[in-house]
Amino acid sequence: MDDATRQVLWNIKHVWVMYVLLVPTAVVAGYGVYRHVRQWRRGQPSARFDRPIERLARVLKMAILQATIWRDPLAGALHAMMFWGFVTLLIATTVVMIDHDFNVPIMKGSFYLYFQSLFVDCLGALAMVGVALAAIRRWGLRPKKLVFSDEANGILVLIFVILASGFLLEGWRIAATNDEWSSWSPVGLMVARVSTTVVSVDALRTAHLIVWWGHLLLVFGLIAWAPYTKLLHIVTAPLNIYTSNLDAPAGSLQPIDFESAEVFGVKNLEQFTWKDLLDLDSCTECGQCTSVCPANAVGKALSPRDIILDLQRQLPAMGRPLSGHTDVANEPSSIIADGTPLSAEALWQCTTCGACVETCPVAIEQYPKIVDMRRFLVMEDAQFPRTLQGALTSMEQRGHPFRGTQASRTDWADGLDVPHIKEVDQPEVLLWVGCGGALVDRNQKSTRALAKLLQHAGVKFGILGRDESCTGDPARRIGNEFLFDTLARQTIETLNSHQVHTVVTACPHCFNTFRNEYPQFGGKFEVYHHTTYLAKLIGENRLTLDASQIGTITLHDPCYLGRHNGITDEPRQILAKVSEAPLIEMEQHGTQSFCCGGGGGMSFVDEPPDQRVNVERSKQALSSGADTIAVACPFCTTMLEDGVGALQSDRKVVVKDVAELLWDSVENSNAAKADVGDRDKS
């Protein structure tokens, strides 16, 4: 077994031609990559090279292990087969190079048999299976999320021909050389046996010579062509994953330096960061982002994939004035244009739920680009939907986005004796009520439940009452970063002036702002979402409760709690204590939850009746069969209650905040104890 090997470059003469051909291949491919690098370098700065170990770990997980691509099992399987197949073939070719070109005889013995023959043969075959599955998917199943292009067809055919010709070459060599180790190359051996039944060994020898050069030309051709196609992602995807946003797996928004910024937001590609531009060149056209987009799911124009591809299409013209617009002081026209995927209509449909970013297998950040363009529309163009103008004006004038509300900041607390934080001696926490929790009638019940729970647990807490103002979350997501900047600084100042260190809030939007965005403005607070805090209180035995027969519950994970902040266990821990029935999970839950439609300022927009995201999510919740839809966000509460109402289900299904359900259980427990006490007395 030790002498097992094969002859490298058997049957091939004038091998020098291969080395000569390598030069133009490398030049063409290199130029293809260089063009893109040159474009990325024209973007704005972005610090994405810190924490190399974490970054490498992410590349290992997402690129090498292909972790995120498995969301679509068929696509995941076929891509992994092709990926690992080609990586193996690349290693095998490298082994040949080391053995032959560097004269290091490693291609022999058990390594040759187990790896270079058996393993490589199997993985090559696996890649063929992958190609076959891809062909069935692309030409047979035709899923809507794919981009059907000649380029994609061409790549698939080319890969097939390269793999197939590789096996033919192997088989014909085995047949012609009577290779004694051929049983270690099962596919090659099969090809050899079939081939020899059809033609003579001499004919195989000739065919081998021709096909060998053909195979070489095709491989070199593919290498040279790749950077000019979506195969560029072979280079860009690992780089994009390495430089991805480590702190926010579902994307985050960056502040603007209003003193130095030349343009507020993004009007042209030049205003994007280099990482944004790299994002564009990393797209594999897989369509995963669009397939999970809630706006797209209800038939709206928004398609994150098409936004990325349209921006990518514009990249070559970056910085050049578009034809017909040269008269405007040579200024390139805006990338936002009606009738394209980048229409204002589409940009105003995004709920910033982050599903696109979370699901992207190559870590593209889609929705932050949408917000960048909204920033331009709002701050530079001052053109955007009127209802959103109303919300922004209200935030600016009244410190909350709910125009026309009749409620005051403290109506919800009537009769509860909730003190202002300044009246509390050494408070444990500030209860940040949020506009949604205070000013919307429906949510006042949830806020009351939360306050009663805190009181029941003996938590020393206070509120800010009339001193509370909007955190700025809707302003930031609508694109008015200037207003957000103002509100953020005001809120941080208010909290600091009351020496607040720990904040509890029932609003995931406020929670996210405190946790992830105020640090950008120097505001550092320990912040808990109420589900986390209540789960903690239960764990510390500060709340006594009885699981009751309230029927079945399903949980709608708010995007800004689950996806944006990774908190999915705590609400479930609480619900497990509240109901005896096991939780019913909707198909899309946890970090892959489906938006209620209310994020990104969209709860202030009138959606067309047949294209409402909240109705779609309510359908999903109703079809779970649960009696109660548990929520953990004031916006989700109203959106889903409206959605359930619009659907007019035969069953009576209620939408309740986790705090309301928990308070019901605590009250049950108290009532049960009182009953026992009464009986004891009698």
Place this chain on the structure above:
Amino acid sequence: MKILVCLKQILDPEVSPRDFQVDPDRLEAVLGSASLVTNIFCENALETALQLREGSDSEITAMTFGPDDAEETLRKAFALKVDHAYRIATPEIPHCNSAGAATVLAAAIKKLGTFDLIMLGRESGDWGEGQTAGLVAEMLGLNCVSFVDQIDIVDAGVHLQRQTDVGREKLVSDTPVVVSITNTETNVPRIPKTRDIMLAHRKELTTWTLDDIGLDEEKVTRAANATQVVELYIPEETSSCEFITGDSLDDRIRELAQRIANIVQSV
């Protein structure tokens, strides 16, 4: 065309009912936690002026009569790119009504010289008297057209349009003329661009005292005394519910109809 737009800063009419309080002694609303905003009809007037400027060679001056805080209203007007802004500082006059305000505005307008078009909101969201435009016109000896919602500049002067109970009225007026503007679909206030908001704080704003425009507190008070606020209170909201009883449905309907008829008669 030289356009003047008068703007009034008021207590936010959208303040929640619970946060709205009045001082029964001073006969004024209490600011409390409410915000100060520009009166919506004044914003409609400014929007109309901005649209006029877009189609003509016009210049817009914004003017307000109010305390230091009212500067914010003019800064917002600057953010919408008015050309000049003047504030006449309010002296301590309890409830300076339309007559008082018109006296001040008319004196300031006289000092500034001639304008072709003097625009005001049809009424303010706080007291809602709706008299200022007419009084300013009277004091300046100019024509006044009220409740205008569309203005077009023509050679002879201006075309003014307004909605009446029976249809639309179109008027031709020579200038100068005072108009009061009401809200319509086409004059919803625009949103300023952020850069303009930032620049607005660097624009030069002129502040005059009553003395600067040839008035004194006594003259304004005397004008304002044309009307007196006797009492100011928040009406108490009560509601009661009664179920109409009766043996049959017909009886109950008859009883209900009778009750309604009684109420209608008593009104």
